Structures are given as structure tokens and as C-alpha cells.
Amino acid sequence: MEKGKHKLRKFRSQKPKPEFDQKILDIARVTRVMAGGRRFSFRIAAVIGDRKGKVGVGVAKGSDVSLAMEKAVNNAKKNMISVNIVDGGIPHEVLVKNKGSRILLKPAKVGRGVIAGGAVRVVCEFAGISNVTAKMLSKSKNKINNARATINALKQLRTKPEILKKDDKKGKEIENTNKVSVEDKEKK
Numbered sequence: 001m002e003k004g005k006h007k008l009r010k011f012r013s014q015k016p017k018p019e020f021d022q023k024i025l026d027i028a029r030v031t032r033v034m035a036g037g038r039r040f041s042f043r044i045a046a047v048i049g050d051r052k053g054k055v056g057v058g059v060a061k062g063s064d065v066s067l068a069m070e071k072a073v074n075n076a077k078k079n080m081i082s083v084n085i086v087d088g089g090i091p092h093e094v095l096v097k098n099k100g101s102r103i104l105l106k107p108a109k110v111g112r113g114v115i116a117g118g119a120v121r122v123v124c125e126f127a128g129i130s131n132v133t134a135k136m137l138s139k140s141k142n143k144i145n146n147a148r149a150t151i152n153a154l155k156q157l158r159t160k161p162e163i164l165k166k167d168d169k170k171g172k173e174i175e176n177t178n179k180v181s182v183e184d185k186e187k188k
Contacts, residue, residue: 020048021126022073025057025119026143027065045144046072047119048080049126055154056080057123057147084157089131094156098149102137105153119147127154 025045032039041061046069049055058076062068084091093106103120108131114124116134124132136146158166 020050020054020077022046022048022076023122023126024069024072025122025147030061042068044068044072045147046076047122047126047147048073048076049123049128051126051128053083053085053128054080055083055123055127055151057144057151059144079151081151081155083127083129083154084159084162085128086159087131088129090129090154090157091159092157094153095137096149096153096156097138098152099145100138100140100142101145101149102140103146103149103153104135104137105150106133106135107131108133119143120150123147123150123154 023046025047026043028043030041030043032041041063042065043059043061044065045057045059047055047057056076056079058072058074058079060068060071060075062071087110089107089110090105091107093104095102095104105120105124108115110131112131112133114121114130114132114134116124116132117136120134120136124134134150140146
């Protein structure tokens, strides 16, 4: 009998690992007033990510928490974005406004960690950013708006090659100034 139980334990411990990590940002019981009385449902905001550059935020309502959670995760998968990560951090500073939220993301030195609060911290960690400094400049405490503002900020991140491809004229000017400075150094 013990052998059979032991096999069952092994089987239970070998659950497939989910492809994305997920975390609930906010749970709210919302009420709809009808002619017969009040109807209650649950609104959930969830963040999912693979900690390797993909992250998404989803919001959904359901009659119970588990149903709302499932819907929110599916919504987050639909709204998944890829993030440009350079040396575990972000390539440049970005300031974004989304409704009442204003978020500032700044690159940090390697080893500094994620210096951010609330929803911004969760989104950055699930995106796989390990070195960033963030500040919520608005007084908004709305987790959903703060998370969406962070997603919009991460969408705006560009690496140097992307910037050079998009803006050839500016890219050529930058290359020319670099050549001039190198030539000046060689003359000296």
C-alpha cells in the first residue's frame, strides 16, 4: 500500500509549471443596483509576466473571485507587451501620464535593485527589470491606473539601434559627431 501512495505523491509534485507568473494587484467587490435589489460581483486587476521581458496587466469582473481571476489573467495575456531590457535595467528615462497617474522610470546602476512602490514595482519585477528607480509623481493611489501607466512607460522604451533605425538623419548626425571626436583625439 505504501508504494502506491508514494507514487501518488510523486505525481502530485510534478505539476506543470505555468508559463507566466501572476499576481493580483487589486480585488474589489462592486455593486450594481437593480429593481429587485443589489447584485454583487468582483473586479480583479492582475499582472502576469515571465520575468524575461514580457509583462501584461488585465482587469476583469466575475460573479466570484476565481472566475474574475481567470478572466483577468486571460485579459492580461491579450495585453502582453515585450520590454527592451539592457543589462537588467531600462535603456533611458521615461515619463508617462495615464489618466490621473504620472510615472517616472529612470535607469539605475547594476546591483541597485527595483526602487519602486506599489503597482509599479510589481509590473517592473514581472517584466524582468532588476535595476530601475521609479517615482509616482501624481497623488493617485489607483493601482490599475498606476499599473497601466507603467505598461505605457515600458512600451516607450527604445534601444540605441532602434532609435538609429527610426531616425536616420539624427542617427547619421550622432555617428558623424562621434567620428569627429575620435578624429580630434587622434590629432592630439
